[in-house]
Amino acid sequence: MLLWQVMGLILAVTGLAALYLSWKARSRNWPLVCSGWAMISLSILSWAQTSGVDKGPALGIVVLVLVSMLAVLGSALRMPVKIRRKAANRDTETKNGDGWRESLAATGKILSIILLGVVTSVAACTALFVVNKTLGLEHTANLTITMFVFPLIWAAFSVFIGYAGNLWRKGAVIAGLLGLSTAAVAVAI
Numbered sequence: 001m002l003l004w005q006v007m008g009l010i011l012a013v014t015g016l017a018a019l020y021l022s023w024k025a026r027s028r029n030w031p032l033v034c035s036g037w038a039m040i041s042l043s044i045l046s047w048a049q050t051s052g053v054d055k056g057p058a059l060g061i062v063v064l065v066l067v068s069m070l071a072v073l074g075s076a077l078r079m080p081v082k083i084r085r086k087a088a089n090r091d092t093e094t095k096n097g098d099g100w101r102e103s104l105a106a107t108g109k110i111l112s113i114i115l116l117g118v119v120t121s122v123a124a125c126t127a128l129f130v131v132n133k134t135l136g137l138e139h140t141a142n143l144t145i146t147m148f149v150f151p152l153i154w155a156a157f158s159v160f161i162g163y164a165g166n167l168w169r170k171g172a173v174i175a176g177l178l179g180l181s182t183a184a185v186a187v188a189i
Contacts, residue, residue: 001050008046012064015039016071040064054140061148117158120177125150127181127188134188 018036022029047060125146132142157174164170 004046004049008043008050008060009063009067011039011043011046012060012067015043016064016067020071053138054144057141057144057148113158113161116161116174117154120157120174121150121154123178123181124153127184130185130188 015036015038018032018039022032022036025032043064044057044060047063048056050056051059128149129142129146132145133139137145157177160173161170164173
């Protein structure tokens with residue numbers, strides 16, 4: 001059991017190192033990206049060997065997060081402290097005096113991004129859970145997969161909604177995913 005834990009820890013560290021190196025590269029390095037994610041997946045699988053199919057992946061994800069946080073802490077401690085410049089005075093109101101309206105509009109956009117991302121990711125994860133249940137996937141594994149996928153889908157759709165320029169394309173993708181999720185749930189039930 002100790003061998004699986006050590007192997008899981010080593011795979012988590014090397015997988016994160018590969019992803020970090022691919023991030024630091026000037027151009028996209030697909031072999032590093034793929035090998036990094038493969039090592040992270042193998043790390044979670046090796047942790048599954050230690051505590052079973054239900055607790056093992058959760059423990060592996062906790063170890064992965066702790067290793068990531070330690071890497072960020074180490075990077076933060078190595079960086080030199082920069083002296084802050086004094087902020088330039090800005091005129092908070094626009095020439096028309098509509099500063100509060102612009103702030104309200106920006107707040108509304110942020111809230112819509114968050115809410116649409118949540119609704120879309122909940123629908124997609126519900127469809128994933130129901131389809132996996134119909135396919136006969138073990139309940140705890142199904143919950144683990146769904147809980148792991150939820151924040152990833154939420155982050156992806158929040159970024160897409162925030163940065164996609166074409167409003168019609170945003171609406172089509174969101175409506176398509178919601179429709180596909182609803183259809184998957186309806187067929188699976």
